[in-house]
Amino acid sequence: MLKGIAAAPGIGIGPVYLLELKPGQEESHNNQFLNGSEEVKAELARLEEAIGRAKRDLEELANRTRQEIGEAEAGIFNAHILMLTDPTFIASVKEKIKVEKKKAARAVEEIAEAIASSFAVLDDDLFRERAADIRDVAARLLDNLAVGSRRALELKAGSIVVARELTPSLTANFSRNTVAGIATEIGGPTSHTAIMARALGIPAVLGVQGLMNQARDGELAIIDGSAGVVYLNPGSELLEEYKKKKAVLEAGRRDSKYAGPARTRDGRHIEVAANIRNAAEVKMALEHGAGGVGLFRTEFLFMNREEPPGEEEQLQAYKEVVAAFQGKPVVVRTLDVGGDKPLPYLNPGHEENPFLGLRGLRLCLARQELFKTQLKALLRAASYGNLKIMFPMVTTLEEIRQAKKIMAEARMELEANGLTVSHVETGIMIEVPAAALMADVLAREVDFFSIGTNDLAQYTLAVDRGNERVAGMYDACHPAVLRLIDVTVKAAHRYGKWVGLCGELGSEVDAAPLLVGLGLDEISMSPVFIPPMKEAVNKIAYHEARELVRRLLELPGPGEVRVALSK
Amino acid sequence: MPEARVILKNPSGLHARPAAVFVQAANGFTADIILQRDGKEANGKSILAVMGLGAKCGTELVIRAEGEDADQALVTLVELVQAGLGEAS
Secondary structure: OEEOEEEEOOEEEEEEEEEOOOOOHHHHOOOOEOOHHHHHHHHHHHHHHHHHHHHHHHHHHHHHHHHHOOHHHHHHHHHHHHHHOOHHHHHHHHHHHHHOOEOHHHHHHHHHHHHHHHHHOOOOHHHHOHHHHHHHHHHHHHHHHOOOOOOOOOOOOOEEEEEOOOOHHHHHOOOOOOEEEEEEOOOOOOOHHHHHHHHHOOOEEEOOOOHHHHOOOOOEEEEEOOOOEEEEOOOHHHHHHHHHHHHHHHHOOOOOOOOOOEEOOOOOEEEEEEEEOOOHHHHHHHHOOOOOEEEEEOHHHHOOOOOOOOHHHHHHHHHHHHHHOOOOEEEEEOOOOEOOEOOOOOOOOOOOOHHHOOOOHHHHHHOHHHHHHHHHHHHHHHHHOEEEEEEOOOOOHHHHHHHHHHHHHHHHHHHHOOOOOOOOOEEEEEOOHHHHHOHHHHHHHOOEEEEOHHHHHHHHHOOOOOOOOOHHHOOOOOHHHHHHHHHHHHHHHHOOOEEEEOOHHHHOHHHHHHHHHOOOOEEEEOHHHHHHHHHHHHHOOHHHHHHHHHHHOOOOOHHHHHHHHHO | OOEEEEEOOOOOOOOHHHHHHHHHHHHOOOOEEEEEEOOEEEEOOOHHHHHHOOOOOOOEEEEEEEOOOHHHHHHHHHHHHHOOOOOOO
């Protein structure tokens, strides 16, 4: 078993296709110098022509990617076009040809390498990985400078592509039909190759050390893109186990009428996800085109019974949901019960004020064995897809740290038993005003937030919406609540974290401009609202919605907000 | 030379795709565009130079423009950065 970085979820099984890239290498290793101004002139012309051809290739690739994969992914090749035609880059290459009398290919390689190395020293993965993009662009240009054309890949359907490093251009040409999985020695989760693999739905494990030394062309391999592991030449037992896992994953793949993502008119992508309670609701969510699950309420598994479900039972329940979503995100909320939703076997005792009592994460931290069992089941289920863990009712930083500590223990105990546990994104619900106001502190500790507007509004407005004497004062559109959401979103984005919303406000199609303008990255709702919400989002221009929200935040009350939204 | 200051809001900084959006817009003006971060300068029409700034989320960028349509270029580019350069902000 070889470990790497889980870059694109899913399982791939197939023969290894060893890909060794040597683009235009012979050409660039030609050490001959140019003789006289005529040769320099001819070489400059050759360079211009090659740039022109490479640019047309890239434009075509960008178009195809836009149609087949998506706008954001096509943007990668727009960036490549600008790199190829970059005035600084071209001027430096020409300079080398004119002054140092080097051949175009060699000049391109030297300049590209110098630029790539200057990126490689930046103190940020995202920038460092751009070195790979520059090398990709240079390789394309070298191919166009070479006599003869680029070597076509002869991929057998269902191959596992194994390479030292893959370029985004190559990856964009893969499809789920021809490539069963990807494994490389170099590359991280934010590399363009990883982004492309995820968009194409091809399982990928990147950054696998020693891969090229051990992989043999044509030999069978298993790629587990969720756990980030590669098995070369697996035994029959392991192979059977993975075939079963893969079948479970594939059973959940369905077509949908509303499969497309939601995108504002000016191109901002909003994930429209489903709130679900059990595996039975998965079908409905998928049929309505859910881009994932923004809230999987696990408490229903714990209700109407004499004792809590064990680890295996929970694993089955989570696995089924996670696998059905085929690598789409599934945010699972850990047990969220308390005095207001009592469970007989938990018996928290009588509380005067259960809403301000031992509920949500507070209760889990008080019942650590129960909590740890659930976390173990969740960590195990994570290898079947794209599972994320979310803690409810968080008030303080200390609670997050405690929860993460218990999760780390759960992980260690699983690993001690020989299980491989993939990295799992961990987030919290923002439903307590204290958490919203401290969002900038909490954001550093988690991977995402999800705003639970029902409780956030109740706690902010000090209104029990089940109490008819005051329920009239309840409205999640109150500017006080909106300001807390605004603070939360801004804080999260400052730290590069994403923010969803999973309260009832997310089901209000009329509030779509508000939700979009607040800058939410994901909105999760009952499945039936997904198609109309997508339709509403598609009609909105993000920059106009932002402007609208700026005004809404200044309004005196929820009535005024509703009036402004109805216009 | 007119200049404007704007805070970069892109969560992952000025990496390839947002940089491409900026450079593409800058290319639409005849004015020379200079982008500055912490005293580092970049040609606003060169994606490699713009990415080379390594600007992260929350960085203050100074945009300078010189040429016929400099004022208009500044307004457009500032708005574009504020709107998140085609990305989630």
